[in-house]
Amino acid sequence: GAVVSQHPSRVICKSGTSVKIECRSLDFQATTMFWYRQFPKQSLMLMATSNEGSKATYEQGVEKDKFLINHASLTLSTLTVTSAHPEDSSFYICSAVQGPDTEAFFGQGTRLTVV
Amino acid sequence: GQQLNQSPQSMFIQEGEDVSMNCTSSSIFNTWLWYKQDPGEGPVLLIALYKAGELTSNGRLTAQFGITRKDSFLNISASIPSDVGIYFCAGSQGGKLIFGQGTELSVKP
Numbered sequence: 001g002a003v004v005s006q007h008p009s010r011v012i013c014k015s016g017t018s019v020k021i022e023c024r025s026l027d028f029q030a031t032t033m034f035w036y037r038q039f040p041k042q043s044l045m046l047m048a049t050s051n052e053g054s055k056a057t058y059e060q061g062v063e064k065d066k067f068l069i070n071h072a073s074l075t076l077s078t079l080t081v082t083s084a085h086p087e088d089s090s091f092y093i094c095s096a097v098q099g100p101d102t103e104a105f106f107g108q109g110t111r112l113t114v115v
Numbered sequence: 116g117q118q119l120n121q122s123p124q125s126m127f128i129q130e131g132e133d134v135s136m137n138c139t140s141s142s143i144f145n146t147w148l149w150y151k152q153d154p155g156e157g158p159v160l161l162i163a164l165y166k167a168g169e170l171t172s173n174g175r176l177t178a179q180f181g182i183t184r185k186d187s188f189l190n191i192s193a194s195i196p197s198d199v200g201i202y203f204c205a206g207s208q209g210g211k212l213i214f215g216q217g218t219e220l221s222v223k224p
Contacts, residue, residue, distance in 0.1 A: 004157075006157070034211050034212070036212075042217075043118065043216045043217050044203070044212075044214045045214075046211055046212065046213070049210075049211055091155075093158075095212070097210045100209055101145070101146065101209060101210060102210070104160075104207075104210060104212060106157035106158050107157050108157050109155070109156060
């Protein structure tokens with residue numbers, strides 16, 4: 001299957017700082033990328049949908065000014081957690097698709113810990 | 116946010132036993148997917164179902180897409196220790212996935 005690379009795999013940051021997470025499709029062009037958040041022992045919850053060259057669409061309850069998403073190219077989307085707080089500590093996972101209703105390929109996830 | 120109802124939440128079984136888990140939804144999905152997630156990793160696709168009533172196998176795994184498009188089950192036959200992990204069902208809406216709560220499987224050798 002296609003490869004989606006997410007970086008970093010884990011990051012620890014101080015409260016109040018910002019953290020950027022990258023999601024890259026390595027061997028295909030991703031028209032759409034999705035960002036999910038997963039708290040311990042819980043399911044994956046969709047945060048936002050990112051289309052190349054346009055603004056991301058955020059799910060209800062997700063603060064767009066806090067979770068900045070940029071999808072500048074067909075192979076790269078970034079999620080920036082701004083002014084991180086301990087409650088933002090979570091596992092963040094991206095997925096990428098080549099087109100509508102095609103298989104979604106997931107990155108390895110990023111474990112964010114805010115101290 | 117919207118979720119699928121997945122059961123059971125956890126299972127403790129003996130190696131060699133068969134396993135069954137299922138998902139239901141109040142919404143219709145055109146595609147149902149089953150994933151396995153190992154600790155600290157992203158989910159990996161096991162089986163994708165595209166047609167109502169479809170029964171699909173992948174090795175020891177068998178999954179069916181309900182006729183109403185609102186439910187699905189996953190069976191694992193003759194479980195082995197490496198089957199340990201969390202299994203998620205997911206319904207697809209234009210590529211974005213709505214996940215079930217997950218079934219945590221433990222296998223005793």
